[in-house]
Amino acid sequence: MASTATHHDHEQDHIAHLREKHLMLDPLPRGRMNEMVMESMHDTSWKFWVVFGILSVIVAVFLFGAWGYMIANGLGVAGVNRPSYWGIFLVNTVFWIGISHAGTFISAILRVFKAEFRRPFTRAAELMTTFGLVQAGFSIFMHMGRVWLSYWLMPIPNQRGLWPNFHSPLSWDLLAITTYLLSSTMYLFLPLIPDLAMARDRTPDGTWQKTFYRVLALGFRGTEGEWTHLRHAMNIFAFAIIPVMFSVHTIVSWDCAAATRPGWNSTIFGPYFVVGALHSGMGAVAMVLAVVQSRMKHMKYFIRGEHFDALGMLMLLVSMTWAYFFFNDYMVQWYGGDKWTQQLLHFHEAGPLGWMWFAMLIFNVAIPWATLWNKKWRSNPWLLFGVGLLINFGMWFERYIIIPISLTINRMPFTWRMYTPGVEIYLGIGTVAFFILLYMGASRLIPLIPVWEVQEGQMAHSLKKYGRETVVTISELE
Amino acid sequence: MTVTTNISLLAVFPDLEPAADAIDRLRTLGVPDDQMNVISGTPVTEAMLGRPRQWTNVPRLALGGALAGMIIGLFLAFATPSLYPIQVGRQGIISGPPTVVVVFEMTMLGLLLSTFLGVFLDSYFPSYRPMHYVPEISDGKFAVFFSCPQEDSEKITKAMTALGAEKVEAAEAQPL
Structure with missing residues (x-):
């Protein structure tokens, strides 16, 4: 009798533990979840506005101010010069496109594979895609110098009879990045419509927010037809946006790989860049989630240790894949024995910026492998934040090594010259500040948690007894 | 010859199960499928509701x-x-x-x-015209919106209430 009672207590403890651990097993009434998400948007401390104000000043001075200065004084105020014509501008372009990959990966690939842990943070990741691409666009426009002539890139006849040469991978960039920016913005917006309708229903009449939500919710009510159209569209998007995502960073890699330069002319650059993009993107998602969970009201309910654990495992897997591609690329180039490539590889490791090469390997491989294997460690938001931050430094270094450092060494030694950045350092800091500023602004206006997707997941999850053990089961509702 | 006038009603249910039961009941009371619609805050499939497949282009x-x-x-x-x-x-x-x-x-x-x-x-997005809706839907309620002959409305309202409807009211288009 006593044994049965003890077993029952253990069982109850086990169920309570499962509910505490898994958001999908810990449902709250929908009205309460809506209320929590709305409160998380509205309850803002003065510290938020202080940070917002500081970032606004940084953006005004470092991004728009410095850009205006560069436009007024010419591209000469930047450090790009022979032989490193591509400097931090393109490092940042590649970096931000990389960050943007996380949104699609988490939202589309995990949706296709029905990974349930994705549900509460798909939107947080999708926002990174759109805002990351905005910074990538800014960076490439800065690189152009005479930005007012950027329409020459477009395939429209202009007064000089110029036409984009589609043989150039830079023209492919324009097509790929435009396609990706438009697609990811639409993919962000579609699942947002029901949450905007929820915000509309919970916002008092006569406020500007009511008008904002009313306009953006488009008149959504949640009829059978509306859900059907939305579900079909989201399925199409989830599948179709994956090859678009792969194409973007592959095409970006071809900017380098299609040239017959030492260190660049590699057939493996496409997947190597894609994996690198996922590496920095996943790290950035971990950083955003750690901040959102700790700083926004009620977010501890929606974002739990299980989410950091899953994200940490993905980061570890991506880190291993990145290491494999790095080794593969390095091995073939080194073993090839080309004189100039040997010079370049030596310059990477033993040149004046050799520390960057070692830091890249430590941040991208050694630290993730040393920490993320441990479930307890990777479930810790701030540890994951730290690892994500270091991975992003590591991945930025990787792009810096591939672009300006690799451009230093070529087949004409008389042109060798170290790249020294100028105004682009401030512009780079400006893009980081602008990204955070956009994100902070969005977190006050857009429900960061897709409440209907969370509820849908909670409806699909249940507990079932197999023999003596209670286990989690998932029903196929979609 | 008598002229039948139709009335539009909105029955709000707390859960999916009674809403699906209500649809079955409405059918037995003579309301055809094309005169019904379910409005919900989470996506529910036609199979869950026992409704005909929705057409989408x-x-x-x-x-x-x-x-x-x-x-x-x-x-x-x-x-x-x-x-x-x-x-x-x-x-x-x-x-x-x-x-x-x-x-x-x-x-x-x-x-x-x-x-x-x-x-x-x-x-038909965007549509900012007044529409049949109750804001409780986005809080997880299920609304069954249907048209029926005026003379049947009392009988149907009783049936819906018996199935657990929190309210059954004449559907009035309201600004969203």
């Missing part, structure tokens, strides 16, 4: 958009270089890899853009 529009995108891509890749030839060394005016990239990107853009617009077309 989104996949067809997506295919049409992909085709249009591909045609634009082919035009950009083949026609425009011929109209504005740029001779670079001994490179051909039109070559394979750029054609693949341009056609792929334009096809995908066409596919995704038309999928997005397909939702707008099929759902």
